[in-house]
Amino acid sequence: MPRMDAANKHDAGGSGVLRPSQICHLVIISTAFWALVFCLHSGMQGGGGMVSKLFKASALSHPKLSSSIPVSRRRPPSEQPPASVAPENRSVVAPAADHCAGRYIYMYDLPPRFNEDLVRGCRKLSPWTDMCSYLANCGMGQPLGDEGGVFSARGWFATDQFMLDVISHCRMKRYECLTGDSSLTTAVYVPFYAALDAGRYFFNSTSTRDALALDLVDWLVQRPEWRAMGGRDHFMVAGRTSWELERKADVDEEWGNKLLSFPAIRNMTALILETSPWNRSGFGNEMMQSWSSLAIPYPTYFHPETAADVVAWQDKMRKAERKWLFSFAGAPRPGSKKTIRAEIIQQCGASSRCNLFDCGSGASCYWPGGATRVFEGSDFCLEPRGDTLTRRSTFDAILAGCIPVFFHPGSAYTQYTLHFPSDPNKYSVLIMHTDVTRRNVSIEETLSKISPAAVKAMREEVIRLIPRVVYADPRATRVDFKDAFDIALEAVIDRVAKRRRSAAAGQEH
Numbered sequence: 103m104p105r106m107d108a109a110n111k112h113d114a115g116g117s118g119v120l121r122p123s124q125i126c127h128l129v130i131i132s133t134a135f136w137a138l139v140f141c142l143h144s145g146m147q148g149g150g151g152m153v154s155k156l157f158k159a160s161a162l163s164h165p166k167l168s169s170s171i172p173v174s175r176r177r178p179p180s181e182q183p184p185a186s187v188a189p190e191n192r193s194v195v196a197p198a199a200d201h202c203a204g205r206y207i208y209m210y211d212l213p214p215r216f217n218e219d220l221v222r223g224c225r226k227l228s229p230w231t232d233m234c235s236y237l238a239n240c241g242m243g244q245p246l247g248d249e250g251g252v253f254s255a256r257g258w259f260a261t262d263q264f265m266l267d268v269i270s271h272c273r274m275k276r277y278e279c280l281t282g283d284s285s286l287t288t289a290v291y292v293p294f295y296a297a298l299d300a301g302r303y304f305f306n307s308t309s310t311r312d313a314l315a316l317d318l319v320d321w322l323v324q325r326p327e328w329r330a331m332g333g334r335d336h337f338m339v340a341g342r343t344s345w346e347l348e349r350k351a352d353v354d355e356e357w358g359n360k361l362l363s364f365p366a367i368r369n370m371t372a373l374i375l376e377t378s379p380w381n382r383s384g385f386g387n388e389m390m391q392s393w394s395s396l397a398i399p400y401p402t403y404f405h406p407e408t409a410a411d412v413v414a415w416q417d418k419m420r421k422a423e424r425k426w427l428f429s430f431a432g433a434p435r436p437g438s439k440k441t442i443r444a445e446i447i448q449q450c451g452a453s454s455r456c457n458l459f460d461c462g463s464g465a466s467c468y469w470p471g472g473a474t475r476v477f478e479g480s481d482f483c484l485e486p487r488g489d490t491l492t493r494r495s496t497f498d499a500i501l502a503g504c505i506p507v508f509f510h511p512g513s514a515y516t517q518y519t520l521h522f523p524s525d526p527n528k529y530s531v532l533i534m535h536t537d538v539t540r541r542n543v544s545i546e547e548t549l550s551k552i553s554p555a556a557v558k559a560m561r562e563e564v565i566r567l568i569p570r571v572v573y574a575d576p577r578a579t580r581v582d583f584k585d586a587f588d589i590a591l592e593a594v595i596d597r598v599a600k601r602r603r604s605a606a607a608g609q610e611h
């Protein structure tokens with residue numbers, strides 16, 4: 103995939119074997135225009151959009167190109183070449199005209215009560231605080247400076263962790279393959295701000311909490327676009343956890359709303375921050391297909407526009423001086439029996455090699471630079487569960503080149519299968535929480551046994567993950583690397599395409 107290379111070129115140890123896309127990258131650097139066009143095309147089998155991003159269509163219809171562009175990409179049946187083009191020129195024009203084939207998305211124009219009205223009512227979005235400043239800049243929040251060298255000069259914002267619906271909508275408005283033609287559509291995007299809706303009513307009755315989600319279901323199932331596949335080609339981004347969106351019973355004591363429990367919504371694909379831990383015995387494609395929700399990374403403070411910004415940040419993190427073996431940033435959860443934060447705070451506080459950033463006692467975890475500064479100075483970052491299994495902090499740590507230490511496989515391995523390497527040992531450490539609580543396992547001892555060479559290799563893997571876990575600036579018109587959103591969207595398109603093929607073959611998938 104050519105879009106990845108610029109941000110991913112510092113392969114650890116350099117295996118000496120170049121993947122085809124890396125060869126393309128080198129060729130691109132050597133500025134051979136024709137070879138570039140060839141590379142883009144050969145690397146685009148799965149459907150990249152690079153050509154249209156780099157060149158106007160006119161560049162591609164240059165007559166000399168006719169023999170160098172393989173015309174292997176299928177044109178959607180309903181799409182005719184422009185009438186003004188003479189037959190002999192069609193093979194030249196076609197690849198540029200249909201680079202979206204198989205990637206067309208139809209985006210609903212929802213009534214404003216499902217999205218824009220929530221933004222307008224931002225003062226009432228949270229029982230705790232005024233959310234208005236977080237909605238600025240397409241959901242990235244207010245721009246930050248480099249915060250005394252903690253961040254870099256460009257691309258940092260005070261982003262709230264539950265803003266992905268807004269960020270994604272903004273991004274989709276600029277998606278290059280939007281269509282109004284349902285015969286071309288691969289997937290249908292529902293820009294409902296589910297996370298903002300859910301956040302408003304945590305302490306109200308279940309009927310208040312579920313009202314807008316029910317309203318959405320009623321609206322959706324009446325659309326002709328819905329009836330085509332019973333919503334199985336629809337997707338949405340609901341930037342919260344299943345704990346907040348997938349209530350099982352109608353009792354006020356249970357947390358969250360019922361959005362993801364409604365049968366109609368279960369036909370769709372929901373991209374959420376953490377999927378339900380139940381029923382996940384394994385991972386891989388088969389599991390993912392039977393599930394309506396897919397987990398995607400929490401947003402962090404970094405929203406780079408270009409691969410160059412990512413590479414500069416990766417270099418800074420490679421060079422960061424890491425004085426601490428490990429660190430923990432977070433608050434205790436005194437009432438919770440589920441988390442081992444108390445043990446972690448105790449062990450970290452007692453170790454001269456652990457940097458404790460205790461949000462419960464004075465240290466401000468609201469200053470975005472605070473925890474990141476701690477992570478940048480540590481080899482390992484402890485990521486115990488909080489209210490739920492996953493934490494945004496995991497992604498802040500990865501961004502800082504700090505190797506995450508998990509205490510439960512559900513905190514990452516069963517969640518972010520699209521974005522993380524399949525081998526957890528490559529980029530993280532697992533110390534089972536039961537080993538800490540029942541066997542008094544020492545975190546310091548466990549981590550200090552890992553050889554410096556192994557630490558270095560893991561850190562390099564973590565740093566290579568950075569472009570895959572950041573959400574690029576959604577306002578940018580030219581993002582030249584593959585980010586967390588691109589990866590998730592590809593998975594959605596893949597899944598819907600499979601469903602479509604099965605439906606065409608008369609099977610349910």
Ligand SMILES: *[C@@H]1O[C@H](CO)[C@@H](O)[C@H](O)[C@H]1NC(C)=O
Nearest residue numbers: 163164165186187188190191
């Ligand atoms: C089509 O091809 C002819 C020659 O083959 C050329 O003169 C003409 O400019 C081409 N038209 C376009 C739109 O590229």
Ligand SMILES: *[C@@H]1O[C@H](CO)[C@@H](O)[C@H](O)[C@H]1NC(C)=O
Nearest residue numbers: 302303304305306307310311
């Ligand atoms: C939700 O609960 C709050 C606090 O009890 C109350 O002020 C508000 O009116 C309730 N909202 C709705 C829509 O019922």
Ligand SMILES: *[C@@H]1O[C@H](CO)[C@@H](O)[C@H](O)[C@H]1NC(C)=O
Nearest residue numbers: 323331332333334365366369
């Ligand atoms: C969900 O999908 C199934 C299978 O395609 C279909 O029978 C059902 O009607 C769909 N549900 C809704 C609410 O459209």
Ligand SMILES: *[C@@H]1O[C@H](CO)[C@@H](O)[C@H](O)[C@H]1NC(C)=O
Nearest residue numbers: 350378379380381382392393
């Ligand atoms: C597991 O999945 C099956 C099929 O989707 C469902 O019937 C069952 O209720 C699920 N179990 C739990 C505990 O959620």
Ligand SMILES: *[C@@H]1O[C@H](CO)[C@@H](O)[C@H](O)[C@H]1NC(C)=O
Nearest residue numbers: 452539540541542543544547
């Ligand atoms: C756990 O281990 C630490 C250090 O090895 C020791 O000081 C502490 O007393 C142990 N706690 C228990 C409950 O055994």
